[in-house]
Amino acid sequence: MKHTVSFLSLWLASIFVIFPQFTDARPQPKSIAFRNGRQKNGYHSGTKRQLSGASCAAPAAQSISAPDINPWASLSDDEAASVLKWLFGQPTLNLTATADAGEWDNTVLLVELMEPNKTDVISYLDGNGTAPSRYAHVVLDHRASVDPYYQDLLVGPLPVSNVTTRMQPLTYPYTRQTEGKIRNLDADSNTLYSEWLYKVSASILDITLDLFNGSVLGLDNDTLDVWGIDPLWQYDGVIRWDTFWSLPTTEMDSGTLLPLGLFFKSNVTGRDPSKWTLDGWLYNDIFYATTDEFRTAYYSPGFEKLPMNIDGEWAWTDQAGDIPPLDTNFPPMSVAPSGSRYFADPEQKYVKWMDFEFYISFSRDTGMHLHDIRYKGERIIYELGLQEALAHYAGNDPVQSGTAYLDTYYGFGTYAFELVKGYDCPSHATYMNTTFYTAETTHTHIDSICLFEVDSNYPIQRHSTSAYVSATKNIFFTVRTVCTVGNYDYMFSYEFHMDGSINVNVRASGYIQSAFFAKNGDYGYQIHDALSGSMHDHVLNFKIDFDILGTANTMTTSTNVPVSEVYPWSDGQTRNTMKLQRTQITNEDEGKLDWTSNGATQYIIQNLDQLNEYGNPRGYRILPSSPTIHVTIENSSNLVNAAQWATHDIFVTRQHDTEPRSAYPYNTQDVANPAINFNDFFDGESLLQEDIVVWFNLGMHHVPHTGDLPNTVFSTAHSGLQIMPLNYLPRDPSRETVNQVRIQYAGGNTSQVVEFGQQEPTCSIDVESVQPDLEKYVGDVVIRKFPYDPNNPYFETDSIE
Numbered sequence: 001m002k003h004t005v006s007f008l009s010l011w012l013a014s015i016f017v018i019f020p021q022f023t024d025a026r027p028q029p030k031s032i033a034f035r036n037g038r039q040k041n042g043y044h045s046g047t048k049r050q051l052s053g054a055s056c057a058a059p060a061a062q063s064i065s066a067p068d069i070n071p072w073a074s075l076s077d078d079e080a081a082s083v084l085k086w087l088f089g090q091p092t093l094n095l096t097a098t099a100d101a102g103e104w105d106n107t108v109l110l111v112e113l114m115e116p117n118k119t120d121v122i123s124y125l126d127g128n129g130t131a132p133s134r135y136a137h138v139v140l141d142h143r144a145s146v147d148p149y150y151q152d153l154l155v156g157p158l159p160v161s162n163v164t165t166r167m168q169p170l171t172y173p174y175t176r177q178t179e180g181k182i183r184n185l186d187a188d189s190n191t192l193y194s195e196w197l198y199k200v201s202a203s204i205l206d207i208t209l210d211l212f213n214g215s216v217l218g219l220d221n222d223t224l225d226v227w228g229i230d231p232l233w234q235y236d237g238v239i240r241w242d243t244f245w246s247l248p249t250t251e252m253d254s255g256t257l258l259p260l261g262l263f264f265k266s267n268v269t270g271r272d273p274s275k276w277t278l279d280g281w282l283y284n285d286i287f288y289a290t291t292d293e294f295r296t297a298y299y300s301p302g303f304e305k306l307p308m309n310i311d312g313e314w315a316w317t318d319q320a321g322d323i324p325p326l327d328t329n330f331p332p333m334s335v336a337p338s339g340s341r342y343f344a345d346p347e348q349k350y351v352k353w354m355d356f357e358f359y360i361s362f363s364r365d366t367g368m369h370l371h372d373i374r375y376k377g378e379r380i381i382y383e384l385g386l387q388e389a390l391a392h393y394a395g396n397d398p399v400q401s402g403t404a405y406l407d408t409y410y411g412f413g414t415y416a417f418e419l420v421k422g423y424d425c426p427s428h429a430t431y432m433n434t435t436f437y438t439a440e441t442t443h444t445h446i447d448s449i450c451l452f453e454v455d456s457n458y459p460i461q462r463h464s465t466s467a468y469v470s471a472t473k474n475i476f477f478t479v480r481t482v483c484t485v486g487n488y489d490y491m492f493s494y495e496f497h498m499d500g501s502i503n504v505n506v507r508a509s510g511y512i513q514s515a516f517f518a519k520n521g522d523y524g525y526q527i528h529d530a531l532s533g534s535m536h537d538h539v540l541n542f543k544i545d546f547d548i549l550g551t552a553n554t555m556t557t558s559t560n561v562p563v564s565e566v567y568p569w570s571d572g573q574t575r576n577t578m579k580l581q582r583t584q585i586t587n588e589d590e591g592k593l594d595w596t597s598n599g600a601t602q603y604i605i606q607n608l609d610q611l612n613e614y615g616n617p618r619g620y621r622i623l624p625s626s627p628t629i630h631v632t633i634e635n636s637s638n639l640v641n642a643a644q645w646a647t648h649d650i651f652v653t654r655q656h657d658t659e660p661r662s663a664y665p666y667n668t669q670d671v672a673n674p675a676i677n678f679n680d681f682f683d684g685e686s687l688l689q690e691d692i693v694v695w696f697n698l699g700m701h702h703v704p705h706t707g708d709l710p711n712t713v714f715s716t717a718h719s720g721l722q723i724m725p726l727n728y729l730p731r732d733p734s735r736e737t738v739n740q741v742r743i744q745y746a747g748g749n750t751s752q753v754v755e756f757g758q759q760e761p762t763c764s765i766d767v768e769s770v771q772p773d774l775e776k777y778v779g780d781v782v783i784r785k786f787p788y789d790p791n792n793p794y795f796e797t798d799s800i801e
């Protein structure tokens with residue numbers, strides 16, 4: 001997407017949802033054949049609650065106070081405002097308020113919590129240490145110079161005081177030491193349009209009018225758009241390729257489906273547009289070095305004019321086509337008849353469900369992270385969260401070939417919009433707000449994290465014999481957020497299960513970025529009139545800092561290998577069979593790993609000093625729960641060193657306070673010398689019984705087909721990783737739930753339904769009352785920080801255009 005972020009007032013669809021008129025939807029008491037024979041856990045159940053008539057509607061999370069102050073909590077309004085005031089009081093920074101700033105002024109891009117060091121947090125949570133001092137991570141956009149740069153600063157400690165608060169360049173999380181300065185190739189994003197792209201387009205207005213029946217001149221009546229590669233080519237100055245697109249004709253966001261197939265190359269080195277040069281045109285796979293050459297060819301006989309992509313219903317997402325049978329009948333839905341069965345402290349962003357508990361943090365770059373995940377009272381994971389998301393395209397044209405989005409540049413937190421109740425999350429879900437900073441304001445995404453339990457609709461356990469059948473419900477808990485980064489919507493779901501496992505899921509929907517179809521057959525399918533699906537890899541990197549019964553952990557592997565063996569009992573015959581081969585990942589030189597063919601190798605994070613009663617180390621295994629990938633392209637010409645975390649499925653490194661993240665949002669600005677080159681984390685350090693961090697990738701090789709029109713669907717665009725206990729507990733913990741049944745049926749006329757203490761549901765369901773009120777969807781609420789104006793919030797939702 002082009003780099004301009006525009007402020008859109010949220011458009012509220014005035015769609016009024018009419019629910020079926022269920023005048024009496026109260027369920028009948030469950031009919032259970034052998035009520036008198038029911039037993040609860042060995043003793044007879046005498047009590048059975050009657051339907052109380054209370055409504056099942058709208059449960060809130062059970063309230064709880066977090067055991068500790070959340071060390072990862074976002075800056076409060078007052079903290080952010082005081083940091084800004086302090087920054088604007090520093091004359092050396094020469095700051096201009098964003099609203100007044102042009103491209104040659106210094107502005108504040110970011111003020112958010114600098115995540116505290118693990119060393120300090122652990123001594124606070126586990127020891128007698130005090131809560132870690134809070135610091136602000138500040139990013140300045142230093143543009144009042146011919147060499148613009150981003151400046152990372154650490155400001156603190158907080159609260160701000162004239163005596164103790166200091167600023168210093170933030171350097172320790174970066175592998176390349178540049179005093180926290182990273183060059184900015186995007187400083188002139190407005191000038192780029194007004195002084196370059198529109199002028200180039202104007203220079204061939206005759207051709208765009210003739211070929212595309214349109215123009216892009218920066219006028220209100222533009223019918224075309226122009227934008228191009230990301231990251232920019234950086235091998236010799238700064239080179240960009242741009243292409244023309246039709247603009248959507250309605251509010252539907254179909255622009256990325258409307259490429260027109262005419263490309264141009266510009267050398268935009270430096271900040272003086274008068275020195276920029278147009279270095280050529282490309283149409284129908286033919287390169288023209290100059291505009292004159294292109295125009296001469298265009299008006300010559302035999303010039304082949306290709307068809308164009310035109311917006312229309314095919315590219316819109318509203319209902320279209322024949323309604324499937326019975327589809328207008330209201331579909332099944334889930335309710336929470338006893339209210340919520342989990343606790344939340346929205347203030348501290350602390351959540352507890354069954355034997356799991358954790359804290360939540362939220363940042364501009366990467367959105368929601370989970371911290372201090374405990375199971376049965378023991379920490380198993382110190383931190384779990386997204387690091388970066390790559391969408392690496394390819395194509396016969398320079399724009400698709402030159403596209404390798406690193407999406408934290410745009411930000412995940414910024415675009416974690418309000419969730420759609422009953423759609424993004426079940427109607428009985430509960431919600432938390434998140435906040436992020438932009439342009440001297442903090443925005444609150446209302447209801448942008450949802451929490452809910454659902455029945456997975458298959459049992460977690462069952463067994464039948466001729467005498468009984470036993471089965472256990474598979475109820476699991478989810479915490480979810482959705483981030484719409486430009487054309488794409490990423491759904492992140494962390495799921496917690498009764499067997500002690502955690503599932504990390506990412507799903508993708510929204511509009512694909514497509515390619516012009518001409519001669520692109522090796523890079524995708526033709527999917528519409530002049531449209532190719534444009535192959536690309538999505539790779540999303542996550543950090544999981546395991547702490548299994550302490551920080552001293554080891555990754556071990558166990559591989560099923562075919563062998564030929566002679567046994568004492570095999571009559572001297574060689575038997576072709578298999579056995580287990582076990583290894584340890586001893587140091588970082590062995591720390592780059594892939595899922596093996598045929599799923600032969602199990603990767604396990606164990607504490608070798610914490611053995612179970614059979615002498616096996618207690619641990620957790622990681623495995624894909626849905627296909628995962630790493631990047632196909634080797635040594636990408638676009639990325640160079642900017643995304644070295646994408647080259648394998650799994651990485652293991654030693655934990656360091658100086659290596660909190662695998663990626664950095666401005667890595668696209670200097671791809672050869674990025675601020676964080678993940679390869680530099682690997683320097684041979686021992687990984688045996690050390691504090692180790694696993695970095696894993698989810699993603700998919702996306703080769704869009706006709707089914708990606710108008711939008712990719714979450715059902716198939718899905719990747720997941722499971723984190724499951726391995727020899728961690730004496731046995732399967734899901735036996736602890738009372739949500740199971742044993743039915744004795746031997747003997748034909750005698751039977752017994754054995755239950756274990758689950759209460760009967762007691763509410764009645766007024767279907768209309770459990771429906772979310774979608775007219776309350778309002779988008780983000782904003783509070784101005786400089787000048788600080790906490791009492792005048794207003795509504796405004798930003799998206800990437």
Ligand SMILES: *[C@@H]1O[C@H](CO)[C@@H](O)[C@H](O)[C@H]1NC(C)=O
Nearest residue numbers: 093094095096104105106144
């Ligand atoms: C401060 O910034 C302004 C632009 O906002 C610029 O004109 C001026 O040269 C800068 N001053 C210094 C000392 O860099």
Ligand SMILES: *[C@@H]1O[C@H](CO)[C@@H](O)[C@H](O)[C@H]1NC(C)=O
Nearest residue numbers: 114116117120135172657658
């Ligand atoms: C975090 O740890 C690094 C490396 O030890 C250190 O340089 C830095 O000052 C620490 N940060 C804070 C906020 O204490």
Ligand SMILES: *[C@@H]1O[C@H](CO)[C@@H](O)[C@H](O)[C@H]1NC(C)=O
Nearest residue numbers: 122123124125126127128129
């Ligand atoms: C915390 O303090 C208590 C009492 O002062 C002491 O017994 C304990 O060893 C301390 N724990 C740690 C981890 O320092």
Ligand SMILES: *[C@@H]1O[C@H](CO)[C@@H](O)[C@H](O)[C@H]1NC(C)=O
Nearest residue numbers: 082086089159160161162163
């Ligand atoms: C810091 O100093 C400024 C100017 O001298 C003053 O206005 C402000 O109140 C002081 N802030 C604190 C927290 O003392």
Ligand SMILES: *[C@@H]1O[C@H](CO)[C@@H](O)[C@H](O)[C@H]1NC(C)=O
Nearest residue numbers: 212213214215221222223310
């Ligand atoms: C060209 O575009 C104009 C609107 O800009 C539209 O009215 C007209 O129908 C278009 N012509 C063709 C041939 O598509």
Ligand SMILES: *[C@@H]1O[C@H](CO)[C@@H](O)[C@H](O)[C@H]1NC(C)=O
Nearest residue numbers: 213214215219220221222223
């Ligand atoms: C677009 O607006 C400009 C300036 O108002 C005008 O000159 C031009 O004719 C308009 N183009 C079309 C296709 O209406």
Ligand SMILES: *[C@@H]1O[C@H](CO)[C@@H](O)[C@H](O)[C@H]1NC(C)=O
Nearest residue numbers: 236237238239267269270275
């Ligand atoms: C782009 O322009 C700069 C000077 O402005 C020049 O040094 C560089 O070689 C040019 N790059 C290419 C690929 O032509």
Ligand SMILES: *[C@@H]1O[C@H](CO)[C@@H](O)[C@H](O)[C@H]1NC(C)=O
Nearest residue numbers: 346431432433444446447781
């Ligand atoms: C979310 O923000 C809205 C608007 O500021 C507020 O009314 C609501 O109480 C907040 N919700 C939670 C759970 O804090």
Ligand SMILES: *[C@@H]1O[C@H](CO)[C@@H](O)[C@H](O)[C@H]1NC(C)=O
Nearest residue numbers: 235634635636637638640641
């Ligand atoms: C990656 O590609 C660049 C440019 O083609 C080349 O200079 C470099 O040696 C390559 N690196 C590796 C590890 O292959």
Ligand SMILES: *[C@@H]1O[C@H](CO)[C@@H](O)[C@H](O)[C@H]1NC(C)=O
Nearest residue numbers: 744745746747748749750751
């Ligand atoms: C059926 O139930 C009756 C009464 O409890 C009992 O006498 C009889 O033996 C049962 N039949 C079988 C096949 O178990």
Ligand SMILES: [Cu+2]
Nearest residue numbers: 512536538702
């Ligand atoms: Cu895709």
